[in-house]
Amino acid sequence: MAFENLTVLDFTWVLAGPGAVRYLADHGAQVIKVERRQIGDIARHVLAFPDDERGMNRSGYFNNINRGKLSITLNITDPRGVEVVKKLARISDVVFENFTREVMKRHGIDYEALKEVKPDIIMVSMSPAGHSGPYEDYVSFGPTLQALSGITYLTGFPDRDPVGFGYSYSDFTGGWGGVIPVLAALHHRNKTGEGQWIDAGQLLPLIALMGPGLLDYSVNKRGATRLGNRLPWGYGAPHGAYPCQGDDRWCVISVFNDKEWKGFCEAIGNPAWTIDKKFSTAMSRVENMDELDRLVAEWTEERTDQEVMEVMQKHGVAAGVLQNSQDLIERDPQMQHRGFFVYLEHPEMGTVGYEGVSFKLSETPGKLRRAPLFGEHNDYVYGEILGMSKEEIEHYTTEGVF
């Protein structure tokens, strides 16, 4: 695996940080996940418990994100805990943390301190908005950052309040914004032997993904509005989600040029309205989009989402079923073919599922290993890796350090 010889010291919790580290764990890194004594990563307490039975080792949410990591418990507010952190840093290549700005510094384990014990260490700080600037002390969850980024305001229909995402997309964009510079910094270290600190606050990576609307404002001074499922600047028609047979089933269709329009018309059997000059050019289709949407919906409503997708694709039109997770996990033949979902044994939950590795590397495809129980690897990490004796480990455990 690509990261067979890489050790990651991971202080992250909830989703953005652990999601970033997941890419390294899936590809073989030895990830030492530091969890708070007694409480652990709060992701262990939030959601997706099988049979509705809660338990620190029973959260599907924690399990999926933290697979393949080693879990240790450690009290970093105890000076002896801080010494242990430094010992761990000495054997690590990369440190991830996603606390608010002051936390690592307050405990004496910020980059400056860890560099003293491991000069070529790479450390990434994934605080909400970075370690400088007026928002440096902001607290946030995904929806907070999405609101600040503009994506919430701009997602939704023009005649209703903004709706944004129904989940924390910014935990993913923040995760990519954390892991990408780390991987680049590893290449730099491989070339030069030099480590570094990376300030990867989660807000900016999301704003960088706001698209060409940003330049439309800075260059053309045009603001952006909510447009539902349409693209701005008169690009694409029909372009949207169309209702199909069944309970809340939809198929999305997008047509951008005359060739695709011709394919679309053939797909729906060339009804008379398609030759109306209201729809004869890309521009007229955009101008008459409301009427076009209504006509398309009349046709899709009589068919299943799958039928609509298949006949559109047969005619070269980009179309797809609006899939929920049951569709992804049980029905979609492409997801099955790709073997995306992976099932592994877990000591407390039996056989449980995981999202797999989304991309396939031909030489080093990566491998899923189950998620750790809370504190499962204290003996291994403190004993085998740091070489502490059984007595020392027991002593530190009773003293509340581990």
Added chain:
Amino acid sequence: MSERGEEKTALSDLRVLDLVDEKGAYCTKILADLGADVIKIEPPGGDMTRDIPPFYHDIPHRERSLYFWQYNSNKRGITLALETAEGQEIFKRLVKTADIIVETFRPGYLDGLGLGYKELSEINTALIMTSITAFGQTGPYKDYKASDIVGVAMGGMMNTCGYPDGPPVMPYGRQGYHTVANHAAIATLIALFYRDMEGRGQHIDVSMQTAIAQSIEFANEFYLYCQWVLKRQGSRHGSDGIGEPIGNVLPCQDGYICNFGHVGPLDWMEADGEIGTLKEDPRWFQDPVFRRDPENIRYLDERQRAWAMLHTRQEITEGCQNMHISWAKCSTLEDLFEDEHLLDRGFWIDVEHPELGATFKYPGAPYMLQKTPWRMKRRAPLIGENNAEIYQNELGFTREELSILKAAGVI
């Protein structure tokens, strides 16, 4: 090694050949922004993504697509017809100088030209080739076409976006393309690390659908662990099926704010006379069953909405953040250009367009690497702008030969 007279960058030793459409444009930009020499290879006459709006001053023109500008800044550009025999020979010469190829052709297309990974890796064993498609290189949907909205629908992102009594909605800003582009960059850099260790390249098969399916938070976990199918439920964060009002968008005096946290800025609401029973009834804090009762959810939502209307979005953002409460304004896109934090972080960067005699603000560094900074070096290339630089200076073609190649439609 640092480049002469420049700050050193993390990927400065790498050359990337860019053969991508909208799915891959941000992937190669990430590599370019971190210092790689990314050469965008366009068909003679220019890439089709140059036709994507918006345009500079709204005049459609292949050199004036703001879409193309944004996603191709920091890259160099050459033209080359890969379908011609001479084009293929030239491409192979470039491959010898390259570390990474990122491509988005349909599966099998480059193999058909004799330019698949197998052939190219024989020329350059350390080559990393990243192939991005909508659904993957193999499988029943491998030849399906997908735009951004098809990706976000098929990958499960759109399923949890929208009001329950309205249609599902596509997230703003083409996030399907962004999701796959980020995954492609991560995969490429993983392969780069392996190459640093072992000296060998590899081929990467990136699917937009699975990249998105891995980026939808709890939806898959709810089904895998609880057989529960998540649906759209408005702006509310779907982590709680029953729906405590977290992540709700609430209108305020001059726009919208987003809440988070089960109860709210209580002292402030009390001072404004909008506290209701929220402070006096301990069940709001201690009793999850009480909190999840639909009547109580409605009550809490009404109190928060009434209170939010008393303030501006800026007041609420600053006031709540001062109390360490994770509520914030819903910025508009225009707000971002005046946002004091972005200005302080130097996020907006002036990029010069000498051919227009103009300079424009572009989005800048998403992250700050202390020793090898993200950098903006140049605007997007004009069509074939770097042909002479690469074909003459580097590959040794004469000016006459370039004229012949141009006339023959090879470059």
